[in-house]
Amino acid sequence: MARAKKRSKKQGPISKWFWRLTKAGLVVGLLAAIALVVAVLVVRSSLPGFEDLKSSPNGQMIRVLDVNGKELFSMGPSYGEWLKYADIPEVMKSAMVAVEDRRYENHPGVDPIGIARSVQVRMQRGHWAQGGSTITQQLARNVFLNNNRTFGRKGREILLALAMERKFSKEQILELYLNKVYYGGGAYGIDAASRRFFAHSARELNLAEAAIIAGLVKAPSRYSPTADAKAAISRATVVLEVMQDAGAISPSEAAQTNPASVKLAPEPRQNSVRYFTDWALPQLDLLIDESVEPIEVWTTLDLDMQRVATAAIQSGVPAGAQGALVAIDRDGAVRAMVGGTDYVTSNYNRATQAVRQPGSAWKVFVYMAALEAGYTPNDTVTDEPITIGNWTPRNSGDRYAGDIDVRTAFAFSKNTVAAAIGNDIGTSSIANMARRFGITTPINTNPSMVLGTSDVRLLDMTRAFASISGKGIAITPFGITKVQTMKGDILYQSKFDGSRVLVDPWVAAGITDLMQTAVATGTGRAAQIGRPVAGKTGTTSSNKDGWFLGFSSGLTTGVWMGRDDAKPVGGLQGGRAPASVFAQFMKMAVANRKVEKFDTELVLPEWQLEPDEDELFGAPEDGIYVDENGMPIETGSGFEYDLEDGEAADSPRLDQDWIDSVLGRGEDPGPRKPDPAPVRKPKPQPPQNPPESLLPEAARQEQQ
Secondary structure (H helix, E strand, C coil): CHHHHHHHHHHHHHHHHHHHHHHHHHHHHHHHHHHHHHHHHHHHHHCCCHHHHHHCCCCCCEEEECCCCCEEEEECCEECCCCCHHHCCHHHHHHHHHHHCCCCCCCCCCCHHHHHHHHHHHHHHCCCCCCCCCHHHHHHHHHHCCCCCCHHHHHHHHHHHHHHHHHCCHHHHHHHHHHHCECCCCEECHHHHHHHHHCCCHHHCCHHHHHHHHHHCCCHHHHCCCCCHHHHHHHHHHHHHHHHHHCCCCHHHHHHCCHHHCCCCCCCCCCCHHHHHHHHHHHHHHHCCCCCCCEEEEECCCHHHHHHHHHHHHHHCCCCCEEEEEEECCCCEEEEEECCCCCCCCCCCCCCCCCECCHHHHHHHHHHHHHHHCCCCCCEEEECCCCECCECCCCHHHCCCEEEEHHHHHHCCCHHHHHHHHHHHCHHHHHHHHHHCCCCCCCCCCHHHHHCCCCECHHHHHHHHHHHHCCCECCCCECEEEEEECCCCEEEECCCCCCCECCCHHHHHHHHHHHHHHHHCCCCHHHCCCCCCEEEEEECHHHCEEEEEEEECCEEEEEEEECCCCCCCCCCCCCCHHHHHHHHHHHHHCCCCCCCCCCCCCCCCHHHHCCCCCCCCCCCCCCCCECCCCCECCCCCCCCCCCCCCCCCCCCCCCHHHHHHHCCCCCCCCCCCCCCCCCCCCCCCCCCCCCHHHCCHHHHHHHC
16 A cells, blocks of 8 residues: 555656646647648738639740741640630549549648658658659649758648648649649640640540550659650559559459550651751840740741752752751841751751861952952953962862953962962951951961861851842841740841941942852852852862852852761762752742842942052961862872862863853854863863863864
8 A cells, every 4th residue: 555655656747747748739739730720821812813823834935937927846835725624534633633642632732641651751761752742732832832852842832732722622723733734745734735745635535645644744754655655655554553443443444445555646857947946046045035924936937948958958968978058038037047968867057067168169258358459350360370488279180271350260260360369468358358257267367278278157158148149238147037925025026237338339249240250151050040140169178078159139048068077078069069959949949039130330449440559468388289279288199189169170261252241241252263272071061152262172073
């Protein structure tokens, strides 16, 4: 008895403290519950309304159009039709609830069982491996929060979920969830996902398709049908098993459903349009500040021209080589851009990124600088061997025509004349001219630079020729004409600035005169399209690069061909394959445009009407011999020179009367006696009868 009383006295303080702690815990719990209720009510009052949540975007969608309003493609998130709860197929609702939140109808926004299971797995594995989030929590996270796995974010998520359950019905929450959650492939909402993966509305979803979409929420990038069809089908099979276990479908329905039989929508083809959009769309960051609201981007691309350009490059580029084409309108709008023969196998854009030697196409800057310095197309120059320091340029076949005019020297791409002009006016003035016309790559000022030994980009060269076509007004290539919201509000509108003059009009007229002659009678004859064309060919050593750039009816087009590894390619001279591709494209591209004659009338300034006795020589350099393209060779090596852009191999004295007749400057004087110069194998002939001095020996004998 005494012992019992003693034991009772010893337990008294422990029991007393137990009850005190219990009471304190109850008070703290009651206060926490009150605080939670107050917090939920406060958050509930600050939540947007149901209609506001329906209209809030998840990210920016960009719809890209061509110049005529044809859709090129859409990028960024896409949103389909908003489906009301009653319009959503039951199989879709059942699949989502079964796989994501089986107790959805019974919890208040937070599932304690799910949270406990998630914490248990976290303790066992040392990291978060299993989610305990309900559909309501996921919706709160997608709409208001981010995916960072921190306790702070999780607490806010729980609070928001409880508040949303107090403000919206279960049907409204599930409707928001199904229409706003990300399902991969840029698709937000089940309708966008259904159209993206199955090419039909979500109203028509069957059980197998619903299982595939429901399985995407866990990991959209991993289970996306477009990324991994097998993974998507495997995940859908798991969803069907979960639906059967939850009682949403019967075992027979699960057995009869085969996700592998679902027909997926074909992937949009990654065609050559992407070369253009990859170049143009990054310009948006400089044009607009809008980064949330869906927008429409109207580009300069003409989809019909793009198709013709793609076909021309794919059919005209020699086997084993690559090709690129850029077409620029008179205001700088890029109408077509092809950066390679196939975007899928190589998205490297050779029109904007590749830097290659332009060969004789560079001579437009040489002759423009010469015209600006006082030369005229009719001035007499001498095509003869020349040595500048230790550099001795040579013509094709080592043939020289003697006294000819500047127009003829340009038309037949005479290297020695270009070298003499560069020595006369100074290579720095030529480099300055190239810089003025938009060449952005490094330029050397060695004497050999007149033959195009500095690397350039096709887009820059085409821009330069477009500025010549614009009579010396600076042309800046651009790819976006207008940006507007889906409501029609204009965010950006392009404007043409024709105020910057690069050269006087008479310089532009003079070089246009020379380039027209090059196409009509010289190395660019393959570029003729039945209307006035001005242009220039270019070929580098051993046919590593072939160029043709020219313009007609306000459209300027540049073509480049070559191998990415810079190895020689047969038949790649600028006057052959590149000029032929130019003609193939331009015939279609300008077919509906007005035929325009070039303004080549020279109105010279007064200072140029008097003889200029000043002579400026470029500084000679110690160097080695180079071929006609400026590439180094060894003297006396017996090197067989490539013909420059289809030029006649014998390079006889050229007949100015015949050239004038072809260009409509006088009557055709008829054939004249041949020069005694030696000849080589026959070459392709111009469309009109040339003087006999330009014909191969066999042809002259046949006429006789």
